[in-house]
Amino acid sequence: MENEQKLDTYCEKTWCPGCGNFGILTALKQAIFSLIKGGIRKEDIVAVSGIGCSSKIIDYLNLNSFSSLHGRPIASAEGIKLGNPNLKIIVFTGDGGCYNEGISHLIHAAKRNIDITVLVHNNRNFALTTGQFTALSPKGFKGKSTPKGSIEEPFNPLKIMLASNATFIAQGYSSKINHLTNLIKQGVSHKGFSFIDVLQPCITFFDTYEEYNKKVYEIKSENLTSEKEAMKKISEWGYKKDKPKIPIGIFYKIQRPAYEKELLGDLNPSNLRNS
Amino acid sequence: MKKDFSILIGGAAGKGSRKAGLIIAKLFSSLGYRIFIYDDYRSLIRGGNNFSHIRVSDKKVLSHREKIDFLLALDEETIKQHQSDLDKDGIIFYNSDHISIKNKKAVGIAIETMVEKAGGTFLMENTAMVAGFAKLIGIDWSVLSKLLEKEFKKFTGLNLKIAKIAFDDTKKLFKVNKLKQKSLPILTGNEALSLGAVKAGLDFYFAYPMTPATGILHFLAAHKEDFNITVAQLENEIAVINAAVGAAYTGARAMVGTSGGGFALMTEGFSLAAQNETPLVVVESQRGGSASGVPTYTAQGDLLFCLGAGHGDILRFLIAPGDAEESSFWAGKILNLSWKYQTPSILLIDKEISESTFSFDEKVLNRIKREKPLLWDKKGKYLRYKDTKNGISPLAFPGEKNVISKANSYEHDEFGITVEDGESVEKMQNKRLRKFVEMKKEVDRLESVKIYGKKTAEQAIIVWGSTKGPAKEAAERLGIKMIQLIVIQPFPEKQMQKALKGVKKLILLETNASGQMEKVLNSYGIKVDKKILKYNTRPFFPGEIEKKVKKLI
Numbered sequence: 001m002e003n004e005q006k007l008d009t010y011c012e013k014t015w016c017p018g019c020g021n022f023g024i025l026t027a028l029k030q031a032i033f034s035l036i037k038g039g040i041r042k043e044d045i046v047a048v049s050g051i052g053c054s055s056k057i058i059d060y061l062n063l064n065s066f067s068s069l070h071g072r073p074i075a076s077a078e079g080i081k082l083g084n085p086n087l088k089i090i091v092f093t094g095d096g097g098c099y100n101e102g103i104s105h106l107i108h109a110a111k112r113n114i115d116i117t118v119l120v121h122n123n124r125n126f127a128l129t130t131g132q133f134t135a136l137s138p139k140g141f142k143g144k145s146t147p148k149g150s151i152e153e154p155f156n157p158l159k160i161m162l163a164s165n166a167t168f169i170a171q172g173y174s175s176k177i178n179h180l181t182n183l184i185k186q187g188v189s190h191k192g193f194s195f196i197d198v199l200q201p202c203i204t205f206f207d208t209y210e211e212y213n214k215k216v217y218e219i220k221s222e223n224l225t226s227e228k229e230a231m232k233k234i235s236e237w238g239y240k241k242d243k244p245k246i247p248i249g250i251f252y253k254i255q256r257p258a259y260e261k262e263l264l265g266d267l268n269p270s271n272l273r274n275s
Numbered sequence: 276m277k278k279d280f281s282i283l284i285g286g287a288a289g290k291g292s293r294k295a296g297l298i299i300a301k302l303f304s305s306l307g308y309r310i311f312i313y314d315d316y317r318s319l320i321r322g323g324n325n326f327s328h329i330r331v332s333d334k335k336v337l338s339h340r341e342k343i344d345f346l347l348a349l350d351e352e353t354i355k356q357h358q359s360d361l362d363k364d365g366i367i368f369y370n371s372d373h374i375s376i377k378n379k380k381a382v383g384i385a386i387e388t389m390v391e392k393a394g395g396t397f398l399m400e401n402t403a404m405v406a407g408f409a410k411l412i413g414i415d416w417s418v419l420s421k422l423l424e425k426e427f428k429k430f431t432g433l434n435l436k437i438a439k440i441a442f443d444d445t446k447k448l449f450k451v452n453k454l455k456q457k458s459l460p461i462l463t464g465n466e467a468l469s470l471g472a473v474k475a476g477l478d479f480y481f482a483y484p485m486t487p488a489t490g491i492l493h494f495l496a497a498h499k500e501d502f503n504i505t506v507a508q509l510e511n512e513i514a515v516i517n518a519a520v521g522a523a524y525t526g527a528r529a530m531v532g533t534s535g536g537g538f539a540l541m542t543e544g545f546s547l548a549a550q551n552e553t554p555l556v557v558v559e560s561q562r563g564g565s566a567s568g569v570p571t572y573t574a575q576g577d578l579l580f581c582l583g584a585g586h587g588d589i590l591r592f593l594i595a596p597g598d599a600e601e602s603s604f605w606a607g608k609i610l611n612l613s614w615k616y617q618t619p620s621i622l623l624i625d626k627e628i629s630e631s632t633f634s635f636d637e638k639v640l641n642r643i644k645r646e647k648p649l650l651w652d653k654k655g656k657y658l659r660y661k662d663t664k665n666g667i668s669p670l671a672f673p674g675e676k677n678v679i680s681k682a683n684s685y686e687h688d689e690f691g692i693t694v695e696d697g698e699s700v701e702k703m704q705n706k707r708l709r710k711f712v713e714m715k716k717e718v719d720r721l722e723s724v725k726i727y728g729k730k731t732a733e734q735a736i737i738v739w740g741s742t743k744g745p746a747k748e749a750a751e752r753l754g755i756k757m758i759q760l761i762v763i764q765p766f767p768e769k770q771m772q773k774a775l776k777g778v779k780k781l782i783l784l785e786t787n788a789s790g791q792m793e794k795v796l797n798s799y800g801i802k803v804d805k806k807i808l809k810y811n812t813r814p815f816f817p818g819e820i821e822k823k824v825k826k827l828i
Contacts, residue, residue, distance in 0.1 A: 009690075009692060010692070011692045011693070041674075043673065043674055043675060043676060043677075043678060043679075044673070044674050046673050048521075051684075056693075058681075059692050059693050062679060063679065064673035064674075064678070064679055064680050064681065065681045065682070065683075065691070066521065066524055066551075066681075066682045067551070067681075067682065067683045067684045067685055067693070068517060068521075068547070068684060069517065069543055069544065069547050069684055072513065072514075072517040072543075072544070072547075075509070075513065075514040075517035075518050075521070076517045076518065076520060076521040076524075077521060078509075078514075078518050078521065079479075079481075079517065079518030079519060079520060079521025079522040079523075079524070079525075079529070080521040080522065080524055080525055080673070081521075082479070082505065082507065082518070082521075082522055082527075083478075083479075083521065083522035083523070083524065083525030083526065083527040083529075084525040084526075084527075084672070084673065084674050086674060087525070087673055087674055104510050104511060104513075104514070105510065105513075105514055105517075107510075108509070108510040108514065263505060263507060264505060267503070267505065269478040269479060269505060269522065269525070269527035270478075270522075270525035270526040270527050270672060270674065
């Protein structure tokens with residue numbers, strides 16, 4: 001705990017009391033502390049964020065950070081990774097930024113298999129703009145822009161990631177902190193693109209605690225290289241209201257050459273002239 | 276033979292008229308002549324009429340003329356389109372397998388028959404055309420064969436065989452003499468600016484293809500090992516600019532290139548670089564029209580857009596070089612300036628510079644070096660946005676020992692944590708404003724305005740960007756003054772006042788429909804008496820400017 005406090009800053013936390021983001025922050029700090037203990041230099045970690053409640057997290061972390069534009073943190077992170085491939089990069093984004101505004105970057109980053117970790121704080125609404133529907137809000141979502149309920153069905157981003165050739169696909173839940181800590185550690189350690197969708201209840205605009213607490217269960221990490229098995233697992237819930245269970249864990253993990261290695265070889269552009 | 280003449284070679288797209296034009300230019304270049312090639316093509320892959328207009332001179336030339344001395348026609352369309360531009364003593368050299376002309380001044384060459392005889396393909400017809408033309412103007416076989424060996428790495432023997440047949444079959448009508456001056460390489464503006472940026476320490480080029488900037492992507496991708504740089508094509512322009520800002524955050528020097536439409540997509544990222552104070556160079560190569568416009572033709576219609584691009588109170592370096600050598604120099608300079616002041620910048624060119632080919636004096640590269648930015652002294656706690664006297668905060672990068680570098684798109688404190696209280700917001704804006712003052716001072720130290728023609732003349736024309744080439748020639752012939760504005764933001768007020776001293780009549784020339792530069796000049800209290808605007812997406816000819824200006828003075 002004392003060590004984890006070293007990762008704190010003087011910035012006041014402005015998330016709502018009970019926000020799922022607190023769970024993510026705790027899990028993250030545990031994971032980072034453990035990664036540092038495992039030999040990763042603190043100076044080599046960069047937290048990249050977009051805009052939204054999720055992205056406030058970087059102000060609370062005494063780490064290198066890059067606050068990008070709404071929807072663009074993945075593109076920024078790719079540039080940072082290419083600039084210095086030694087850096088360990090974690091992107092913090094919301095479902096609005098990742099699945100609405102910036103979905104092209106998510107798909108292409110997965111396709112490239114660039115070695116970054118994308119952590120989606122998936123609260124299934126635009127919260128910082130006071131509760132509008134996103135690509136992941138359920139049909140019937142009542143927000144200020146859809147007072148009679150959203151008419152769109154959500155898509156399943158995990159399926160999109162599988163179709164985009166992502167090499168690490170996982171889902172976590174902000175209330176399962178130790179489970180999430182492990183997912184983040186594994187994601188960051190994975191050599192290639194790692195994608196973690198984190199179910200994060202929004203206590204103010206879309207409170208899903210009751211549903212998630214009832215339905216979420218941890219799956220075993222097995223048959224991780226089978227695309228067919230992965231498809232089965234990620235289709236079980238599919239963000240659908242009427243499904244009884246929500247599996248969390250790692251669904252898919254394979255190895256393929258990382259983009260930065262293929263593009264750069266042994267070049268490190270950042271240190272080439274500045275060290 | 277004349278010391279300044281023009282050759283036009285044309286044919287359907289895919290017939291290799293551009294390659295043939297380049298070889299002809301290189302032939303003259305190897306004999307010490309100076310070259311300018313205007314390439315005209317449409318947004319298609321096959322068909323149409325592509326042509327290269329090659330101007331050859333004993334002196335430096337930066338534009339092409341209306342009149343043609345030699346019209347080289349790979350097909351009949353070329354003759355139809357261009358014979359009215361033929362000089363009264365001009366000669367047509369044509370593909371006689373395809374075209375029949377009854378004209379004393381026309382010389383036919385059976386390029387298709389020759390290629391067939393030698394066992395080549397239709398792609399080699401342009402080789403026969405070039406070789407025949409070389410003979411016609413009296414270039415020695417040894418000069419021609421040496422160049423062809425270099426140019427054709429594949430099917431060298433076959434191309435030489437075809438060339439020899441065409442050479443032997445054509446009558447010599449002229450004699451071109453070797454000049455007693457150094458032969459210069461020929462480069463496109465895109466290639467020249469790439470070299471300048473590399474000389475200033477470029478590490479990354481990110482892009483999404485868009486004419487007329489695509490040539491930069493192709494050139495740097497082809498030479499990335501030679502230059503020890505990284506080139507990446509990403510999914511769209513938004514990814515491109517955001518990745519470039521990310522790379523620069525690690526200390527790597529990044530540049531992106533596009534045209535107006537692509538830059539429109541990049542503007543939010545441009546604003547990000549201004550707000551989080553990250554160095555970045557955007558090459559904006561203008562093309563005709565709004566939206567998709569006229570993709571492969573030229574214009575200077577994005578000036579006001581570039582001046583205002585990016586939301587918020589931001590200042591950028593906006594620099595508009597006027598030819599290939601200037602593009603090279605300023606590409607290097609603007610990269611260094613971006614790093615010195617931690618700011619996004621725009622190098623504003625157009626199709627006329629990007630894709631035209633120029634004789635390039637490499638001496639300009641000696642004036643470019645990688646200038647070191649202000650780095651952190653490694654003392655105390657690192658503050659990315661340290662509130663310094665001149666507003667410039669020392670740089671340190673992630674991965675460095677004891678460094679926590681927090682770059683922020685939100686308004687932030689010195690460490691980089693988001694702030695929203697009025698006092699902190701104003702403090703950080705004041706820091707950036709002090710930096711803008713330093714940027715303005717820097718512009719006064721640069722050669723931001725250049726004067727040509729008769730420097731004491733009371734009549735002056737004012738131009739920017741590619742209009743420099745034809746306007747300079749016209750001004751020199753008319754004996755008037757020409758003012759070229761190179762650095763447009765921050766505006767070089769002192770240098771402009773000096774340049775305008777004694778000028779009683781000021782005529783503005785630019786290739787856009789609304790006179791965008793006039794609005795810029797007006798905002799600094801400079802009144803333009805007359806404007807000459809051209810907006811058919813073709814560049815000015817020197818003779819055209821001469822005629823139009825004459826009527827106004």
